[in-house]
Amino acid sequence: MPMGQPKIALWYGIGLGAIVSLxxxxxxxxxxGGTSCLHPELEGAYVPLDADAGEELYAYFAGPKHQGTGATSGLDDEDAAFIEMVLAKHGLSGxxxxxxxxxxxxxxxxxxATVTGDRGDHETALFRGLGPYPREAVLTWDNTD
Structure with missing residues (x-):
């Protein structure tokens, strides 16, 4: 029986990460997608980013606005602004x-999301060798289901 394309499930991952399309x-x-329990996939490389940022995003989507429903009809400007605030707070928006x-x-x-490059001032480059930039990516973290 031929093997299919390898697939890595991130359901037990910790914190915020990025799947960089490659x-x-x-x-x-x-x-x-919260209680919708969707299973999207993307070919690429997974890069862990920040555990605390993932916790903040989890709390936001579990909170009063979305109540764990997953925002499956898409995100709005308020959601985007919150995510951008979390990225900035944890030094990821650069x-x-x-x-x-x-x-x-x-x-x-x-x-x-879009990876625009790597942090030049960081001792351990998170995205070393994944250019050229910009590169398409998906931010992902623990689901609120």
């Missing part, structure tokens, strides 16, 4: 930004 031959998937043209295609724990 022709690696490896698919990454996460359970997303090299990764939301793709606001794809907010309607984004939902809880699966947010389209």
């Amino acid at each position: 022709p690696t031959g490896v698919l990454y998937s996460n359970q997303t 090299f990764i930004s939301l793709d606001r043209s794809r907010l309607r295609a984004s939902h809880e724990a699966w947010v389209w």
Whole structure:
């Protein structure tokens, strides 16, 4: 029996990470969309970013506005502003930004973004060798289901 394309499930991942779109031959998937329990996937390379940022995003989508429903009809400007605030707070906004043209295609724990490069002042480059930039990516974290 032929093997299919390798797929790595991120359901037990910790914190915020980015799946950087690259022709690696490896698919990454996460359970997303709150109680809708969606399983989107993207071929690329997974880069862990920040555990605390993931907790803040989890709390936001579990909170009063979305109540764990997953925002499966897309994100709005308020959601995007919150995510951007979290990225900035954790020092991530200098090299990764939301793709606001794809907010309607984004939902809880699966947010389209753009990697604009790596932090030049960081001892350990998070995205070393993944250029050329900009590069499409998805931000993902623990789902609120």
